Amino acid sequence: MAASTTTAGPAAELPAGTRSVLLLFPDLQGVLRGKMLDPALVDTPAARTEGLPTTDLLLAVDPRDEPITSLPTAGIQGGAKDLLLKPDFATLRPVPWFPGCQLLLGDLHEPGGPPCDISPRQVLRRALSALSDQGLSMKAAFEFEFRLFRQDSWEPARTGLSYSPSGLAEVAEFIGTLQRYAEDLRLGLCVVHTEGAPGLVEVNVDPQDGLAAADTAALLRLAAAEAARRNGLRASFLAKPVAGEEGSSAHVHFSMWDESGGNTLAGAAADPEDEFYRRAAWGVLTNLPAASLVYNPNINSYKRLVPGYFAPVTASCGTDDRSFALRALLRGPSGSRFELRRPGADCNPYLTLAAIAASVCSGLTCEHVPSRGQLDRHDAPLPSSLEGAVTAFGSRDPELDKVLGGAFCEHYLRTREWELRAWQNTVTGWERERYA
Template sequence: MRTRHPSARRREEPLHTQSLDARSHECGVTDRTGESADSHVLPAGAGSAALLFPDINGNLRGKLVVPSELESESARTVGLPTTDLLLAVDPVDEPITTLTDIGITAGSKDLLLKPDTASVRRMPWLNDDAYLVLGDLNNTDGSTCEVSPRGVLRRALTALSECGLQIMAAFEFEFRLFRADSWEPATSGLSYSMAPLAQVADFVATFRSYAEAMRLGLSVVHSEGAPGLIEVNVDPAVGLDAADIAALLRTAATEAARRHDLRACFMSKPIAREEGSSAHVHFSFWNEGGDNALRGAVDDAHDEFYRRCASGIVQHLPAMSVIYNPTINSFKRLVPGYFAPVTAGCGPDDRSFALRALLRGPRSSRFELRRPGADCNPYLTLAAIAASAYLGLVDTVVPARDELDRHDAPLPNSLESAVSEFRRRDSRLDDVLGARFCRHYLHTREWELHAWQDAVSEWERQRYA
């Protein structure tokens, strides 16, 4: 338990008013931007291409097109048509009819999907000359689609940039491997043991080859503490690229599993009374001079940047839980005893904290947010982190370190309570994430909650019939 100390608060100037160090930039991170710097979208010789975007639930949607279609001037400068219906459906593709300004009740209007040429990657499970491209959704008048997850993340990153900062992040996914079309785990054995990996060696080899072909920076694969539970780590990447990598990593794992008659499951809690699947996010902030903004916290327990950033994250954790934990199932992972945080604690190198501070040197120091589950939308999760940190940086009141260390407020324990917290969110989150997005997202989570309340489970039939 943490020691309790008297509280203290003092007023300080927001960090965005302070000058930034201007030393040489060297973040030490692999650049995974696109392969083409000229006017072409795809590399020469591409045989097919998928133009994709993330939906509200974190799934990648889009079309497989011939390269000439994607290389057309119209596609490159304006985008290819799709429909806003895909941002207004639930996880089983049912239209959300409570949304009145988008989707099926508003005529399923056109959106334009403009390829982001920096996101081009190979699609190795299709064939050797297949590529995928992630894109940004715009309205037909050219304005940004306000409820597009990729657009929401761009907006939050822009807010951070106003403080002279960029975020670097890496998603640390856990997922379960099951035999195809069953809930039978594909492995057994101990966590951090080679035996479970040997049982799925062909899958691991295929997954690694896919990740290498796609430049995802896969660095670690290991077993975790439940049958079939696998954890994968990637190298950190800057901003939008970190979310792209996370979304594509899930896709690569799914396709590699399919090839070997397995199923990669990213539910937070697929099996009762066993460990769930998380998506811990490691992140740091870098200033315009190329320095880690957490470097001062290594030797100074009262470092102002640390206090501002950590305060912003934990202060908004209750409201942002509906983003970090977006489904009914998400909250079945969040129970005591499984290193799944149930309170908004923050502190150094303790896996019970929701926000873990890893202060290990001027360049490697970072935070680890342990609240998100494997079912989170990486774009919205990183946007929520960036928005929360930004609000901490611009606050006029900064908590003292002892006050921050003893902050341990309970977090929502159900989707219903998370929705309630989001309704009570700080209005400044709307300024960063977008008011229309926040209204839209709330509708989608209320729909999910109502869908669960309307369902009758086999557990109920067995217990009450």
């Protein structure tokens, strides 16, 4: 995974003619939130150094915006206190569906200056800093699958053949709009193809440095949703929207690079006992049960994770086999990388990369690392439900807390317990029909 030439650019000034600024940050679901602002409010020394006000309630609500009342100090229980959103001008780019509007992503801070520990972008920054302490940096790219449905329905927008040019032609207007949006947003969209379920599309982007890769993933989902809406369609990133059909994944390609700019997996193809390979793979595999709560954060996530759909149900690793949870693509000094196939399209890209970084750090610091043969035979079962993932996260390696932050880990666990209780308190039409 070589360095990408696609970057947001270090622009420090709003372009002439800017009429509004969309200032955004990711919530716990990975959904971008924020405000449209007058440029005069954003382009000031105070906004740049301190930030603009928002509320921590947006980090303490469920996907339907219901306040999570089980959080003791955040959100509604803590008075929905102020946070400050500091714009990151390296992310500045135009918003293609809002003429005259520029987009900025930002970092949440507590009043007084400290970063907000439970903010996903800050969690990723912290994890990347932990890698940096090990002399490493990360490059990554998300491969998103998503479904295209007719607007306001569950009718698929195209037929189900995979890698079909005719299938692409059925949604050509959508693809054209998405390509234009991606170009304006500088997302590095490089591949679009159909997958083997009605309406299922996959998009690939160029690799970028860790934080930029997460920003790109979040913006790509936003751009896909807007492009679909403009064409009378709906883009769904639900992990399993239709029973009995292929689900929607978010395969993550990632690599680590040393301080001299070398790919740390460069020698693994020639050396079966390469230490970095073994440590990184072991860290990811052993933390997969707990990290499933991050990679597969919702009730629906686990309906994708069933045998027969290349959606991994065990913590397995090997070279170039799509049945593995961690697929090793050992392709020379520039292209060697791992592909984590466990996450679904509903994952939070910031927290997903943070969990990968924390898992690699765990492997780099652990005392015992198995041989390559033991790694290749490792096939431990992974949680098959949100309840199982909550339990696994509750007994997580303390190393995850060190890297991700203990306050975040406890906050995040409570939000997933909330989702579990919401499901347990729901009676579905299926139950009424089956058991009435």
